[in-house]
Amino acid sequence: MNIPDVKQSWPNPINEVTIGATKEEGGTRSTTITIGGTGTLPFLSFEGSSPHRPVIAMEVWDFAPADWPEELEKYFSDVWDDPGKWAKKCVDEFNADLICLRLQGCDPDGENKSSAEAAEAVKKVLEAVTVPLIIWGCGNKEKNNEILPVCSQTAAGERCLLGTITEDNYKTLVALCKADKHKLIAESPVDINIAKQVNILAADIGLAAEDIVIYPSTGSLGYGIEYVYSIMERGRIAGLSGDKMWAMPLLADIGKEVWKVKEAVATEEEVPGWGNHVQRGPLWEAITALVYLQSGSDIIIMRHPKAVGELKKYINSLINKN
């Protein structure tokens, strides 16, 4: 029987973005990470080439989180008073490809740490590990505009991935990234049109399209994942088809979303019939992450070491099979 050829050809490969800079490039990283560059949909190696594998960033905070469940606490509580040690453990023991430092402690509704303290956390992580770094603000726009300039300068030349810019807050960060040679995360609220608009606005004031990674927001398995998936897939298809303002690599922020849903954290005593949460939690994170891999994510931010391990195995199996 003849099987019809279903190969499609796409005219416009996704931009490559390199994160991290070695000594020769003006930074201090031992390796750099390049994402994007794909000329086809995820893992369709029969159709086109995908020169760079997806990478996993593990999440590190600038203070000991009070709301992380026991299942995470048991891996990190010995190091989470020091972002440097925490990052080192993620790299040395759990093989994180890169570190995502989230400056949650600077949130004015929480610890309200200063920009000097934020910069100190950045410094600690940069000294403790040599993998590339994502620096993620605290979620408050005004505060981000205070802390990120200082962090950006502290990491000048390291080619970090900084985030996030949004439709109504992008000018400060774009200027910083151009000055200190970083890359940017462009955030949008699960909205394909706004995702494009943020990129246009940033490009308008001089940011190169090649310096942008799209973060279209993330939902956990069971919490709108299908909707985000369809937006990422449609955006990626538009990018591959020639829409330059969607031809960027994609980022999924998995750990933050998964470890607040009851399906991941509730114990068996609380919900009989759901099975052991020690297995269920990391499984929930791993399954959520692999859905995002299939929708085109190039960077996945995660928390649980076992989920990270499982996802790495999964990526290997898809790449080696092809």
Place this chain on the structure above:
Amino acid sequence: MIFIGERINGGFKDIKRAIQEKDKSIIQHWAKIQTEAGADYLDVNMGAASNKVDDFIWMIEAVQETVETPISIDSNKLAFIESAIKVCKHPPIINSTTADKEKLDQLIPVAVEHNASLIGLCMDKKGAPQDVNQRVELGATIFSEAIDKGLSPDQIFLDPVTMPLKFLQPQAYHLIEAVRQFTLLSSPPPHIIVGLSNISSKASEMKLINRVFLIMCIEAGLDATICDVTDEELLNSAITTEIILNKHIYSDSYIKAYRESRRK
């Protein structure tokens, strides 16, 4: 959309003078203006200004000295096309062949050899098509010949032949119906193109007629036009039509995004 700038044509007085006086600056002016306005190709047509192939080559080279926009070689003479295609820096469009067998036998191999695209006018020796069926039949002939001889659908532009609304009113709607049927020829379909300005020839509301006709054609499946690319409202209307048809992703700055992404 693929926009082809119509302005470098010996039918315009300034271009005719440029050819006769060998004044590159006028041709280069229009090459630049049309490129900046968003032309994906620049049509080059000598009209009746000269009958020397050297003059035609001179025009194309003048354009290529100024801009990188690919050329649409607008001539019905095989010798002109064969000479012109050799000096084109980027794969051009040959404008055009008819559905006559001897024309197809001559021009398709030239297009294949130079990786060029080819506009196929849906007419033959018997003349211009009078209805939908004739257009579709001639279009299908051109398409299947071109595919058989080695062009891909992406290199084929079918032109259902625009006629003046003022004098041949029923033909406009016949053309739109033919466009709709061309889209069914293959998957992906060939490009479908019209020479837009013909529709408003000698009419009083030229720009309005051009714009509305183009929008209706795009809705039916057309994706290319030879037109006045400096008519900003025309191009923005075409881009907006494609947005409404869900061919690009909306954003508040969609016109800017579209135009930026097409810039060479």
